[in-house]
Amino acid sequence: xxxxxxxxxxxxLIIASCVLxxxxxxxMHSCVYLLGVLIGIAGLYLTLGADFVAATQVxxxxxxxxxxxxxxxxxxxxxxxxxxxxxxxxxxxxxxxxYTFMWGSATAxxxxxxxxxxxxxxxxxxxxxxxxxxxxxxxIEKIGELLITDHVxxxxxxxxxxxxxxxxxxxxxxxxxxxxxxxxPDHHDDHGEDHH
Amino acid sequence: xxxxxxxxxxxxxxxxxxxxxxxxAALLVAHLLxxxxxxxxxxxxYECGEEPVGSAWSMFNVRFYVVGLIFIIFDVESVLMFPVAxxxxxxxxxxxxxxxxxxxxxxxxxxxxxxxYCWKKGDLDWVKSYKRSAxx
Amino acid sequence: xxxxxxxxxxxxxxxxxxxxxxxxWLGFDTTVLIGFIIFLTFGIxxxxxxxxxxxxxxxxxxxxxxxxxxxxxxNRVGPYGAFQLIADGxxxxxxxxxxxxxxxxFLYYLAxxxxxxxxxxxxxxxPFSENFIMADLNVGVFYALAISSLVGVxxxxxxxxxxxxxxxxxxxxxxxxxxxxxxxxxxxxxxxVLLAGGLSFGAIIDEQAGMxxxxxxxxxxxxxxxxxxFFVSALAETNRxxxxxxxxxxxxxxxxxxxxxxxxxxxxxxxxxxxxxVVNGVAVSLFLGGYHLPFSFLEGTIPGxxxxxxxxxxxxxxLYYVVIWIRWTFPRxxxxxxxxxxxxxxxxxxxxxxxxxAIWIVCFDGQSMFNLLFTGASHSGGGH
Numbered sequence: 001x002x003x004x005x006x007x008x009x010x011x012x013l014i015i016a017s018c019v020l021x022x023x024x025x026x027x028m029h030s031c032v033y034l035l036g037v038l039i040g041i042a043g044l045y046l047t048l049g050a051d052f053v054a055a056t057q058v059x060x061x062x063x064x065x066x067x068x069x070x071x072x073x074x075x076x077x078x079x080x081x082x083x084x085x086x087x088x089x090x091x092x093x094x095x096x097x098x099y100t101f102m103w104g105s106a107t108a109x110x111x112x113x114x115x116x117x118x119x120x121x122x123x124x125x126x127x128x129x130x131x132x133x134x135x136x137x138x139x140i141e142k143i144g145e146l147l148i149t150d151h152v153x154x155x156x157x158x159x160x161x162x163x164x165x166x167x168x169x170x171x172x173x174x175x176x177x178x179x180x181x182x183x184x185p186d187h188h189d190d191h192g193e194d195h196h
Numbered sequence: 197x198x199x200x201x202x203x204x205x206x207x208x209x210x211x212x213x214x215x216x217x218x219x220x221a222a223l224l225v226a227h228l229l230x231x232x233x234x235x236x237x238x239x240x241x242y243e244c245g246e247e248p249v250g251s252a253w254s255m256f257n258v259r260f261y262v263v264g265l266i267f268i269i270f271d272v273e274s275v276l277m278f279p280v281a282x283x284x285x286x287x288x289x290x291x292x293x294x295x296x297x298x299x300x301x302x303x304x305x306x307x308x309x310x311x312x313y314c315w316k317k318g319d320l321d322w323v324k325s326y327k328r329s330a331x332x
Numbered sequence: 333x334x335x336x337x338x339x340x341x342x343x344x345x346x347x348x349x350x351x352x353x354x355x356x357w358l359g360f361d362t363t364v365l366i367g368f369i370i371f372l373t374f375g376i377x378x379x380x381x382x383x384x385x386x387x388x389x390x391x392x393x394x395x396x397x398x399x400x401x402x403x404x405x406x407n408r409v410g411p412y413g414a415f416q417l418i419a420d421g422x423x424x425x426x427x428x429x430x431x432x433x434x435x436x437x438f439l440y441y442l443a444x445x446x447x448x449x450x451x452x453x454x455x456x457x458x459p460f461s462e463n464f465i466m467a468d469l470n471v472g473v474f475y476a477l478a479i480s481s482l483v484g485v486x487x488x489x490x491x492x493x494x495x496x497x498x499x500x501x502x503x504x505x506x507x508x509x510x511x512x513x514x515x516x517x518x519x520x521x522x523x524x525v526l527l528a529g530g531l532s533f534g535a536i537i538d539e540q541a542g543m544x545x546x547x548x549x550x551x552x553x554x555x556x557x558x559x560x561x562f563f564v565s566a567l568a569e570t571n572r573x574x575x576x577x578x579x580x581x582x583x584x585x586x587x588x589x590x591x592x593x594x595x596x597x598x599x600x601x602x603x604x605x606x607x608x609x610v611v612n613g614v615a616v617s618l619f620l621g622g623y624h625l626p627f628s629f630l631e632g633t634i635p636g637x638x639x640x641x642x643x644x645x646x647x648x649x650x651l652y653y654v655v656i657w658i659r660w661t662f663p664r665x666x667x668x669x670x671x672x673x674x675x676x677x678x679x680x681x682x683x684x685x686x687x688x689x690a691i692w693i694v695c696f697d698g699q700s701m702f703n704l705l706f707t708g709a710s711h712s713g714g715g716h
Contacts, residue, residue, distance in 0.1 A: 001364065003202050006209070028492065029438060035485065046205055055474045056275050063481025063514065064271050067507055068264040070488055074256050074504065135201050138470045140531060141286075144279030148287070148296060155299070158276060159306040162269050166310040169265040170319045173258055200470050203364055204336070207456045207466040208475075210368075210375045215452035218379065219445045219599065222425075226595040229426045260508050263671065267511045270679075274518040278474060278531070281522050284690065285529040285698055293694040300690055304683060311679065320675045322668035 003047050010043030027073055035066050049136030052143060262319055266311075273307050337374050338367035340463035340637075371466060378455055378466065386605035387417035389652065396653065397660045420598075427594035435591070436493040443490035444596045447603040450482030451610060458613045459533040461623045461640035472533040473521055476614060477514070480569070483607065484510035487571070487578065490600065491588035503588040505667060506571060506578030512674040513568040513575075519682035520562035523555060523689045524548055524618045527698065537622030547621040551700040554688035559619045561682050563651075566611045568674070570604060572655060574662040575670060612651040613644070620647055 017036030024030055038061040045054035147155045280300055287296045314320050341347055347366065354362040391406070391413060398405025406413035431440055457472045459465045469475055484507045491503015527548060528536040540546050549559045568575040578588055589600045616622060623640035665673070696704060 002206055006202065006205070009209075026436075028436065032439065032442065032489065046202070049202070051200070051205075051469065051471045052279070052474070055471050055478045059474070059478035059481065060268070060271055060275060063478060063484065064264070064268045064511065067484060067488065067511055068261070068268060070485075070492075071256075071261050071264050071504070071507070074492075074500075075258060075261050138200065140279050140282050140471060144281075144283035147276075147279055148283070148299060152299060155276070155280075156302060156306075159273070159303045162273055163306050163310045166266065166269045166307075167313055169269075170262065170314050170317065173262045173265065174317070174319070175258075203367070204467055204469060206364075206368060207336070207371045207375065208453060210371050211379070211453050211456040211466075212449065214375050214379055215445075215449045218452070219448055222595045222599060226425050226427075226429060230594055231428050233428065234430070256504060260504055263508045263512055266675070267515065270515045271518070274515070274522060277522060278525065281525045282530060284526050285693060288693055288698065297690055297694045301687060304687060308683060311675070315676065320672065322671045 006043055007047045010040045010047065013037075013043070014040035028070070031066060031069050031073060034069070035062060038062055038066065050139055051136075052140040259322060266314060266319070269310065270307070273303075277303065336468055337464050337466055338370040341370050342367065374464075374466065375456075378460075379452060382455055382606050382609060383602060384417075385609050386602050387421065388414075389605040389608065390420065390601070391416050392652070393656050393659075396656045400657070400660045424595050424598035429596070430591075430593045432495050432591045435495045439489045439493035443486050443493055444592070444599045444603070446486030446489065447483050448486075448599050450480055450486065451603045451607045453479045453482075454610050455606075457533060458610055459537055459617055459622055460644055461637040463637050464641055465534065468532055468534045471531045473525070473531050473536070473614070473618070476610075477518060477521060480607070480610075481510070481514060483603065486603075487588050490592065491578075494588070494591035496591055499588050499590050502578045502590070506588055509571070509575065509578060509670060509674075510569055512671060513565045513678075516561055516565035516674065516678040516682040517569060519679070519686055520558045520565070521618065523558050523682075523686050526686070526689050526693060527551060527555070533617055533622075537617055537624065540621040541624045543626050544621065545702045546700070547619065549619040550702065552689065552692050553701075554685040554692065555619070557681065558685045558689075559615070561678055561685065562619070563615060565674075565678055565682075566615060567655060567658065568670070570607045570611055572604075572608065572659060574658070574665050576659075577664065577667055577670060608655055609648060609652065612648045612655065615651060616644060616647045 014037050017033045017040065021030050021033035021037065024033070038057065042054040042057040042062075045051075045057060277300070280296065280303075284296055284300070287293060311320075342351065342363065347370075351363055351366050354366070394416070395405045395413065406416045409415045409419045431437065454476045456466045457469060457476050459468070487510065488503045488507035491499045491501070491506065494500070524536060525531055528539050530536065536548075540548055544550070548555050550556065571578050589597055592600060623644040625640065625643050692698075699707075
C-alpha cells in the first residue's frame with residue numbers, strides 16, 4: 001500500500017517537473033524543476049528498496065549537480081535569462097531557436113518509438129505483478145562486499161577517473177595565460193586583486 | 197543491520213508533508229494578519245539608501261564554479277567510500293583487514309594527489325594574484 | 333517499524349486493542365494505518381518541540397550574548413524575558429509581506445520553503461531516545477547528510493530571487509560555503525562509520541552504551557580531533573558565526589535574506605535555529621554517546637525513555653551553548669580565509685584522521701584506547 005503511494009507520488013512529481021521544465025521560458029526555473037525531477041527519481045529508487053542509492057542520488061545530484069548548474073547559469077549570466085522569442089516560436093511554450101526545436105522534436109520522436117518498440121509486450125499484459133514481500137535486505141553491505149571482491153579494479157580505476165576529472169576541470173576553469181600586452185599588469189601590483 | 201520494510205520511510209514522507217503544511221499555514225496566517233499596501237519606495241531593493249543602478253544579475257567570478265567542481269569530485273569520492281567503510285570492521289574481524297586497508301588507502305591517496313595538485317596550482321585560493329595566474 | 337516510536341507504542345494494550353478492533357471492522361490489517369496515525373501525531377509533536385526549541389534558541393542567544401557583553405538583554409516580556417519568542421512571532425506574522433520590484437516570484441516563494449524542507453526532513457531520523465525515534469533507517473546518517481544539502485539550494489535561490497546585488501552575492505557565497513564544508517563533515521562521519529560498521533543511528537549509539545569512556549570521542553586520538561573538525565565544519569554549514577559571511581550584518585546588510593520580510597524571514601531564521609539543534613543532535617549521537625546514561629535505568633518503559641530523552645536534550649543544549657558562545661567571542665572570517673580554512677586545513681586533517689582510524693582498526697582490532705589500557709593493566713596485574 002505504501003509502496004504504491006510512494007510510486008505514484010514520485011512518478012507524478014517527475015512527470016510534472018519534466019513538463020514544467022520544458023514549458024518554462026526562464027532558465028533558472030528550469031534548473032529548479034530539475035531539482036524536483038531528481039528528488040522524484042530518488043523516490044523511485046526507494047520503491048525498489050535501494051535506500052543507499054536513493055540517498056546517494058539526493059546527496060550527489062541535489063546537493064551538488066543542481067548547485068553547480070545554478071552557478072554555471074549565474075556565471076554566464078547576461079542581461080536576461082528569458083529566451084528571445086520570435087514571432088511563431090514565441091507562441092510556443094518552449095525555449096530555444098527553431099533549430100533546437102527541430103532537433104529536439106526529431107530526437108523525441110525517435111526515442112519514443114524506440115521505447116514503445118522495446119516495451120511493446122507490456123502493453124498487452126495489463127495485470128500488475130504482485131511484489132512478493134515488503135522486506136528489503138540492507139543494500140549497503142552488499143555493495144561494499146561487491147566493491148571489495150568482484151569489482152575492486154573498477155573501484156580503484158574510478159578513483160583515477162575522478163582524479164582525471166578534477167585535474168581537467170581545474171585546467172579548463174583556469175584563466176588563460178596569454179593576454180594582450182597592454183593589459184599586462186604592473187608587477188608591484190601582486191596583491192591588488194579584489195576580494196569578491 | 198536488519199531487513200527493513202518500505203514502511204520505515206513513511207515518517208520521512210510525513211515530515212515532508214508537515215514541512216509543506218507548516219509553510220502553508222504560516223503564509224496563510226500572515227496573509228490574514230498582515231497589511232498589504234504595495235508600492236512606493238518599499239519595493240526597491242535595499243542598497244543602504246541609494247538607488248540601485250543596473251540589474252542585479254551580473255557576471256560572476258569563476259572561482260565559485262571551481263569550488264563547486266572540486267566539491268562534486270570529493271562528494272562522489274566520499275559516496276563511493278561509504279560502502280567500503282561500512283564493511284571495514286566486518287572484514288577486519290574476518291581477517292582480511294590488511295587487504296581492505298590497502299584498497300581504502302589507495303583510493304584516498306589518489307584523491308589526495310588531486311587536492312595537492314589543485315593546491316599547488318592555486319585553484320583553492322579564493323584570491324588569485326596576477327603573479328600566480330601569469331605563472332600557471 | 334519495530335524499533336521506531338510507532339512500533340513501541342503499538343506494544344501497549346489500548347493500541348493493540350484498537351488495532352484488532354479496527355482490523356475486524358475495516359477488513360484489512362490496520363497496523364500500518366494506526367502506525368501512520370501515530371507517526372503523524374509524533375511528527376507534529378516533534379516539529380512543534382523543535383520549533384519551540386528554535387524559538388527559545390533566539391531568546392537564549394540574546395540572553396547569553398547579553399551576559400557576555402555585560403548587559404541584561406530582553407527581560408520585559410515574561411519572567412526573565414522568556415516569552416520574548418511569542419512577541420517576536422506575533423510581530424513577524426503581522427508585518428507586511430513586501431516583494432521587491434522585479435523579483436522572481438516563484439523562486440522568492442520557494443527559497444524559504446526549501447530551507448525549511450531540508451531541515452524538517454532531518455528531524456525524522458534524529459534519535460531522541462531508544463524508542464522515540466521516528467525512522468531508524470539503515471542509511472540514517474547518510475540520509476541526514478543528503479537532505480541537509482537542500483538548505484544550500486534554498487539559500488542560493490533566496491539570494492537570487494531578491495533582485496538585489498547584495499543578496500545575490502550573499503547567496504552565492506552562502507551556497508559555496510555550505511558545499512565546501514560538507515566535505516569535512518562527510519569525512520568525519522565516515523570516520524565514525526568505520527568504527528561502528530553501519531550507517532544507522534541506532535547501531536552507532538548502541539556501540540557507545542555504558543560509561544562515558546565508551547563514547548566515540550574518547551575512542552582514539554583521531555576521533556577526538558575528528559569531533560572538533562566535525563563541530564567546526566557543522567558550524568560553518570549552518571552559516572553560524574564566525575562563518576556567517578553570507579548574512580554578514582556589517583558587510584552585506586543582511587545577505588541573502590535582506591529582502592525577506594515578515595514570516596518568510598522568520599521561517600529562514602527558524603530553519604537556521606532548528607538546523608543548529610539538529611546538527612548538535614547528530615554530533616551528540618555520533619561522538620558523545622547519544623541518549624545513553626552510564627547506567628541502564630527503567631529500560632524500555634516510558635519513564636526510562638523520557639530519562640534518555642532528557643540526557644540527549646541536555647547534551648545537545650550544552651553544545652548549543654558552546655555554539656552561541658563561539659558566535660559572540662570570535663570575529664568574523666573573511667571569505668578567502670573561510671575557503672582556505674576548509675580546503676587547506678580541515679579537509680587534509682579530516683583525511684588524515686580517516687586514514688588514522690582505518691589503520692587503528694586494523695592494528696588494534698578496533699578496540700578503544702581505554703579498552704587497551706584496562707586490558708593491558710589487568711594483564712600486567714594478573715601476571716604478578
